[in-house]
Amino acid sequence: MNDDEISAEDPEKLFRVLDVIGQGSFGIVCACLNTSNDLNYAVKFIEISEDGSADLQNEIDILKTTSECPYVVKYYGSYKKENYLMIVMEYCDGGSVLDVMQVTDAPLTEQQIGAICYHVLKGLSYMHAHKILHRDIKAGNILITHDGKAKLADFGVSTKLMTTIQKHKTVVGSPYWMSPEVIVAQNGANGYDNKADIWSLGITAMEMAEAKPPHYDINPLRVIFVIPNRAPPTLAKPELWSENFKDFIAKCLRKNSVERPSAEELLQHPFITASIAQSEPVIRSLSHKTAPLLADQRKRAKEREEDVGGSTLRSGTVLRVDTQTGTVIVGDGDGEDADPYSTVHFTPSRSGTSNYTGSVIYNP
Numbered sequence: 001m002n003d004d005e006i007s008a009e010d011p012e013k014l015f016r017v018l019d020v021i022g023q024g025s026f027g028i029v030c031a032c033l034n035t036s037n038d039l040n041y042a043v044k045f046i047e048i049s050e051d052g053s054a055d056l057q058n059e060i061d062i063l064k065t066t067s068e069c070p071y072v073v074k075y076y077g078s079y080k081k082e083n084y085l086m087i088v089m090e091y092c093d094g095g096s097v098l099d100v101m102q103v104t105d106a107p108l109t110e111q112q113i114g115a116i117c118y119h120v121l122k123g124l125s126y127m128h129a130h131k132i133l134h135r136d137i138k139a140g141n142i143l144i145t146h147d148g149k150a151k152l153a154d155f156g157v158s159t160k161l162m163t164t165i166q167k168h169k170t171v172v173g174s175p176y177w178m179s180p181e182v183i184v185a186q187n188g189a190n191g192y193d194n195k196a197d198i199w200s201l202g203i204t205a206m207e208m209a210e211a212k213p214p215h216y217d218i219n220p221l222r223v224i225f226v227i228p229n230r231a232p233p234t235l236a237k238p239e240l241w242s243e244n245f246k247d248f249i250a251k252c253l254r255k256n257s258v259e260r261p262s263a264e265e266l267l268q269h270p271f272i273t274a275s276i277a278q279s280e281p282v283i284r285s286l287s288h289k290t291a292p293l294l295a296d297q298r299k300r301a302k303e304r305e306e307d308v309g310g311s312t313l314r315s316g317t318v319l320r321v322d323t324q325t326g327t328v329i330v331g332d333g334d335g336e337d338a339d340p341y342s343t344v345h346f347t348p349s350r351s352g353t354s355n356y357t358g359s360v361i362y363n364p
Helices: 050-066 097-104 110-129 195-210 220-229 243-252 279-307
Strands: 015-023 028-034 039-047 075-081 084-090 142-144 150-152 317-322 327-331 341-345
Touching (some): 015 039, 050 075, 110 243, 110 279, 142 279, 195 243
Antiparallel strands (some): 317 327
C-alpha cells in the first residue's frame, strides 16, 4: 500500500456506522455518517494482509481512475486503523438492482432494464477505454441513486490491462455470470479481455428480466462446467419481450468473444438508443420507490432481532471489523472513550451479495 495515499485522520473520530449494507468481494460495506459534514458514505472495511496489499492497492487505483465517471461509484479516500483499511465511496441510497428486485419481489420492466443497461454501458465504455476490466458485472454490483443514475460498484476483482491486446487467464467473478472464455482461461486457452464484461452484462439483463440468472437451478460449482459446453442461454418466455431486447441479449452472449460488440458499439444498439432519453427519470422513479422500502426492511429486521434477544447494530463508532467471521464491534463514544463495546454478528444481505451467489476466485 502507498501510505501517502491514506489519510492521516483517525477514522474512529470521523465516521459513525449507521448500518451494515452488504458485503463486497473481500470486505464488509457499511453506511457511515461523516461527522464533519453530516453526509452519508459507503465505507468498505477490508482486513489488511501482506499477501493482499497489492490487491487493495489495485482496487484503490481503479477507483481513483474511474472516479470522474458519473456511471461508477465515486471514490473519496482511504483510511487505515490497526489491521484494516477503510475505503470511502459514494453512498447510493437506492441500493443495488438486486436489492430492488428482492424488496419488490419482482423482476424489472423492459424500460427499466434498458435504462440501467444504458448507464452500465456508459460505465463500461469508460472503464474499457482505460483498459480496466470489471470482471464481476451482476445486478448486485449495480447501484442506483435518487438523482437517477445507475453506477458500477465493487472493484475487488477488477483488473487493469497493460496493453489493449493483453489477455487475462485468472478465473475470477461470480459463477452464473462468468463468460465461457473466463471459465476455460486456465486450461490452455487464449485468455480473455474486456468482452468478458459484455457477456456478464447480457446475463445481468436476463437476471433483471427474470429475477435470477440463467442456470440458477444448477449448483454454482457445477455451472462453471455447463456454461462453456452449452448454447448461450435465452429468455424463458421470449414472447413477453421485444425483438430489440432479445437481439441485444443475443449479441452480448455470443460464445466467440471476438464476435461480441464492444460497450461503445452496444451504445448504438436500438434497445439502448430507445432508452437514453428517459433513462434518468426511469431510474429516479425506481430509486424513490425502493429506498423507503429498503429502509423499512432494515428497520423491521432490527426489530425482529431485538424481539428475540439478538444483537443489533447501533449507531456508533466502528472500532473493529472482522471480515472472516462477519463481526462488527461498535462503541458508543469516540476513539478511546468508546465504551461499552457492542459486538454484532450478521449475515450481509444487500449490495454485492445474495442468497444464490457471491464473488469467487475459482481454481479448476
